[in-house]
Each structure stands twice: as structure tokens, then as C-alpha cells.
């Protein structure tokens with residue numbers, strides 16, 4: 008289901024409702040409420056329908072998008088609602104501190120009839136890191152058409168994220184209830200609608216072992232990994248963005264090609280191929296044994312965590328973009344940039360487990 012809702016301040020008496028979008032005038036305050044629900048329209052077309060009505064207002068009339076909390080003049084609202092769907096046009100981020108804990112909320116999932124998403128930010132994590140992650144998740148929701156709902160696994164690079172169900176409160180008693188947190192945000196945004204309390208983002212304790220209780224609140228481990236990948240790029244002067252193998256439109260459940268010996272051999276290499284339309288990560292890993300031919304009989308699909316768990320130091324290189332190769336030798340990690348014949352040794356390879364707090368508390 009797709010829904011839209013707007014409050015028009017002090018104007019809108021001339022607006023006429025349609026079969027799919029209702030217009031209610033509140034004569035006591037002079038405001039107008041527009042609400043619509045669509046079972047079969049895309050978000051894009053629902054937004055366009057809303058824009059076609061808002062367009063009839065005076066350009067400077069204030070309009071509050073009740074599902075994102077964005078307040079803007081009608082002219083800007085029309086421009087935003089008719090622009091291509093993107094994180095910037097469809098969502099908003101809000102941060103708050105509640106009972107000494109920091110949270111960031113991805114606001115706007117109610118457009119899909121889903122609760123918003125909250126992530127707890129631990130002390131050693133910067134808010135920009137979380138903003139970027141939440142932006143990825145918003146993009147994932149817009150492009151993959153997968154719900155950010157409890158039970159859905161969301162791959163994030165080497166990591167696995169998910170959304171918590173009600174059971175979370177029994178497992179993590181220190182966490183405030185989502186209703187209380189929703190209240191904390193509501194005061195800031197002045198929502199005009201009652202929306203379901205948000206869900207919490209959680210992450211796997213260990214991406215290779217995922218049982219019902221193998222989750223923790225937040226996304227700090229995934230973000231520390233991403234940070235370490237950025238450090239590696241800086242150190243080896245890779246002139247490229249960290250390319251998180253994640254959120255491709257057609258996300259594949261089996262995003263890596265692995266040689267059958269790769270998890271049992273001392274030396275192995277990884278090469279990141281150019282991404283195909285299938286949305287795989289592009290990574291292929293194999294042993295160095297020249298006798299072991301890498302073909303259909305020896306190569307199989309696997310997940311990044313399988314090979315990364317053989318050596319946690321490998322994780323820092325997994326964000327390298329297509330064209331790069333990494334090789335684990337007896338003396339450390341060797342890297343080969345795209346189009347270059349010679350490899351070089353990464354002298355600064357980080358030893359610590361990339362998902363642990365920098366202070367060293369495990």
C-alpha cells in the first residue's frame with residue numbers, strides 16, 4: 008500500500024478531492040488535510056497525484072508533508088513530489104537523544120504503510136556514518152521494493168542487518184520502547200497524524216551464524232567495518248569511494264564465487280569483477296594452487312562472510328571497487344590495482360577485528 012498525507016496551512020478551501028485523495032477542511036483553524044491511499048499505484052505516481060492537487064495552491068502557502076515531516080512552500084512541495092524518487096526527495100532524517108542513548112530515525116517509510124526505522128548510535132560512532140547507512144537503507148527500500156520489516160535480512164557489505172520484532176524488548180531491557188521514542192521525535196516534528204511506532208535496526212552478532220538470538224541492537228559493527236575499509240583506501244591511496252557491495256536493485260542471496268579450497272588454504276586471492284546486472288558483489292575468491300583449475304566444478308556461489316571469516320583482516324579490503332585484486336600471502340596482504348601489472352604489499356594492514364570497538368572492548 009502507498010499513502011500520502013499533507014496539511015495545508017491556512018489555505019486550500021478551493022481544493023477539490025478526488026476518488027483516491029480526500030480533502031478535508033478544518034474550518035476551526037482554517038487548515039486543510041489531504042490524505043490518499045493507493046493499493047496499486049507506485050510511490051512515484053501517488054506523489055504525482057498529490058502534487059497535481061497541491062499545485063492549485065498559492066506558491067507560498069505552507070504545506071507539511073505529514074509522513075516525512077518536511078514543511079515547505081507549496082511551490083517547493085510540487086517540485087519535490089514530481090522529482091524522481093530518491094532518498095533526498097522522499098525521506099528525512101531526524102536525530103534525538105533519549106534516556107542518554109542517541110538515535111537516528113529514517114522518516115518517511117509510512118509512505119509504504121510501514122513503520123519508520125530507528126537506529127541506536129553508540130558513543131564511538133559518528134552521526135555522519137549512521138546518516139550514510141540510513142541513506143543506503145532508504146535507497147534500498149525505494150529501488151528494491153523490499154520491505155524494511157521484521158525478519159527481512161538486509162545485506163550490508165560483509166554484514167547482515169535486519170529489523171527487530173516485538174521480542175526485542177525482552178532481549179534488551181535497557182532499550183526504551185519504540186512508543187516512547189516516537190514521542191520524543193513527535194515533539195520535534197509536530198506530526199499531525201498518529202503513526203505506528205518505529206521499528207529498530209539490528210545487526211548480526213556474527214554474520215556467519217544467525218539464529219534467533221544472534222542479533223544486537225544498532226549497526227555499529229557494520230559501521231566500524233566500513234570505517235576500516237575507508238582507512239584501507241586512504242592508506243593504499245586507492246582513488247575511489249568505498250564501494251559497499253550492498254543494495255543492488257536485484258540483490259542476490261549468493262553474491263560471491265568461491266573456490267572449494269578457499270576456506271582451507273593458507274594463501275588465496277580475491278578479485279572483484281565488474282558488476283553484472285544480477286547484483287552480485289563481483290568478488291571471486293580462489294586458491295593459489297596452479298593445479299587447481301577454477302571452473303564450474305570447483306567454483307560455487309557463497310556469501311562474503313564465508314571467506315571473510317577465514318581471516319578477519321580480509322574484511323578491510325572488501326570495499327575495494329571492481330578491478331582490484333587482493334592476495335593473502337605468508338608475509339601479509341598484497342594488492343593489485345586495476346590495469347597494473349605489479350602488486351604491492353599493504354604494510355599497514357590492520358590487525359584488529361574490524362567490528363570491535365576501537366577502545367578494544369570486545
Ligand SMILES: [Zn+2]
Pocket residue numbers: 266267268269293294295296299300301305
Ligand atoms: Zn582453487
